[in-house]
Amino acid sequence: MSNEQEMADVSDRKLSVADLAQEINRAFPDLKCLRCGGEKFFLSRQSVMGPISQTEDGVARIAGGHLETVALSCPRCGFVEQHLVKILLEAPKPIPVVNSDGRDRPL
Numbered sequence: 001m002s003n004e005q006e007m008a009d010v011s012d013r014k015l016s017v018a019d020l021a022q023e024i025n026r027a028f029p030d031l032k033c034l035r036c037g038g039e040k041f042f043l044s045r046q047s048v049m050g051p052i053s054q055t056e057d058g059v060a061r062i063a064g065g066h067l068e069t070v071a072l073s074c075p076r077c078g079f080v081e082q083h084l085v086k087i088l089l090e091a092p093k094p095i096p097v098v099n100s101d102g103r104d105r106p107l
């Protein structure tokens with residue numbers, strides 16, 4: 001993870017990239033690249049502009065405006081995954097992985 005100390009205003013909290021890395025580690029203790037299985041990532045703060053559709057508690061909705069995200073980039077294969085920071089911060093951790101049958105998969 002990068003040690004970049006850039007600050008951002010997220011949900012009324014000042015979070016550094018190191019803080020976001022800690023949240024990622026708490027959310028996904030066994031994090032691996034979804035494409036190549038690599039275990040190291042570069043972390044960077046990004047944003048997406050709305051509208052964006054997202055699913056929360058099984059309800060699809062459209063949100064507008066500027067949404068802050070954190071991107072994990074794999075230095076091995078180049079795959080990038082991106083998380084909406086607000087949802088990542090609010091999710092109970094660790095976040096269980098859901099199987100295709102809808103049931104949580106043990107970590």
Ligand SMILES: [Zn+2]
Nearest residue numbers: 033036074077
């Ligand atoms: Zn990879």
